[in-house]
Amino acid sequence: SGAAVAAVAIGIVVPHFAPAGSSPFEGRYRAVGGSPSGIVETAFTDPLRILEQAFGGRGIPYLLELLLPLLALPLLAPLAALTALPELAVNLLSSTRTQTSIHFHYTAAAIPGLLVGAVLGTAKLKRHNGRLRTVVTAVVVAGIAANYVLGAIPIWRAFPGGESLGSRQHEVTAHDDVAERALRLIPDDAVVSATNSLGGHLSERRRVLSFPVFGGASWIAADETQPGYADRVAPLATSDRLRRLRLDPGWRIVFDEDGIVVFRRR
Template identity: 25%
Template sequence: MGRRTQPPITPVPALSRIPRVRIGRPALLWWGWAGALFLLYATISARRHALVRTTGYDLGIFEQAVRGYAHLHAPIAPLRGDGFNLLGDHFHPVLAALAPLYRLFPSPYTLLVAQAALLALAVVPLARQAVRVLGRRPGHVIACGYGLSWGIASTVGFDFHEVCFAVPLVSYALEALARRNWRRALAYAAPLLLVKEDLGLTLAAMGGYVAWRGPRRLGLAAAALGLVGSALEFKVLMPYFNPAGTYAHAANLAAAHHSLLSTLALAPLDAVRPEVKATTLVLVFAPAALIALRSPLALIALPTLGWRMLSTNAFHWGTAFHYSAVLMPVVFAALVDALRPYAAAGDPLARRHVRASLATVAAVTLLLVPSFPLAQIAHRSTWRTSAHVLAVRDLLRRIPDGATVAASNRLVPQLTSRTQVVLFPTFPVRWKLYDTDGPIPRPTAQWIVYDRVPPESWPYPPGTWPYPGPRQDREYDLALARYGYARVAEADGISLLRRRS
């Protein structure tokens, strides 16, 4: 009886045409990109802080909270108010994860470097999935597109924010969703509830995606967890921690119309007007040449886009600050998913489509870079320390460690690691030069340091900066003298005052 031989295995046609990569070498691609992006982000953040371009709102606030955690205290942020627990502003207990690092290195640079590492880490699953689905060279394009995207650039270019923890979590969850590893995806997404109160909606969106494409019960359970978790944070936890007993940003969620019915009916129009909203919506998907919109993974961006476009706070509508960071992994994961069928098809026309799409993504990336903060690394001013910055450093050295200080917005994060600092003038404030109480509330800090140059805006409304001219400045100084403060030093528009004992 002859020995049986197995017939040869014929590979599945679609799978056989997916680009093959060696195991091992591709890891250098995604980890190499992560390392390079970390150095880029950390360098820009560090130079911004060294050049006194960071602010009390928000780097100083977050440092005060992390400093509290590091000393096993509540995350109290005096910059937000006397005894203000920052969990009553936004719900982000994940910040406690930085406490051990901050205890070893008590500096604002600790927060900035940690943020750079977390944002860079998010490129790993995106590049890995791109290499797996599209090939090695496309993996470089996806990594570069994410790393230089304007949403990440805007985050790096403005202080530190808790959302940096969400970016890698979303990125890893999206990779797992694309690979249909449903439980792993939701395991990565569940900690979003500890990052920020609105991210429970993103968890719910991922749960809905799992219910649609995978195990229904698992997906519905995750969606319920996200919705209930966010509701508890909005309605119970943040009001509990807030000294006022309410949600601090409830005004941003106020109805834009007289009734709930009219608000719901007009929501689609309100989401694209004024025109800055429509511009932002286009720019969110522009780094992926709008191709990401072909993938159902793009739907996971809807919760973040929805609350931003329907908010009454104009800061949420544009491309500045950190609000778009969590959207960038969604855009590039959806891009890879949208190109997957063409890469699997393998015919010449499909290959040309993939190449043309990636060439467009690379072109858009390079086109947008000069308009956003990552371009600062090429600016000559980034590498030059001005006389004004030297004057700031010299005056701040005169303030002893442990002192109580009232400082103007850009001077605050230069002091938060070694003093107890509040914003000067106390925010909010009546913008009248003189009334029965004087032009400013009575300060209580031992030291006051404020900078007239350059004029500031955030967190003050445009046009209300309280040093508009010499006459008003003299009246301001008279008021401080009346409160018992004497000028210790002045240099290049910076004034240092000390309260008489």
């Protein structure tokens, strides 16, 4: 089953291949026990800590941002909505802020269950009062309003209160052209360590590492304007690591323009 595959991946595969011998993601859950077994233990010994982590801070706003665009209709079909629970739990218990944001990929596995729940919830309302048109109209209005406030359609940035996050990511800028020139310097078969915004353009190769992991890398590509550090944005850590690389005699700079830096191992 899917649960068994997930358990094997989390408990055996990831720790086996992790350089430190334990999952690199456990740090995200340190507040509630770290490892899967630690989280289960915390759930029994200190359940309030689990609730605090899940519903304090960004937890409740995150759930509202998922449910309100659907008029909370998934709650009327709890069995369907429950399929989203594992993903929501993984996100709510994490200390990584991007996991409780609807603007990143972390919500992907929860969305199907919520949408199916919304459809079944609408059907349940129709059976009770027969006003399907009213419900559908309300859902459409809520969806448009939510997209205006939370969505990434570029036009919304021109209006008061409209979402602007990511609204320019479709535009190819002069900085993007610089990055493209820099990445062309790296051989197709080279092992490269890259910050997140550049890594996607290098992912067709057999091995690409996430900066600052350098094991086996002969090239490093970093974008100082989008300081991706492992799986997070960390300007200070990225800046410090790049400063040390500039001083490291084992590496030489082959490209340095507009915040794009490419190193090659000597």
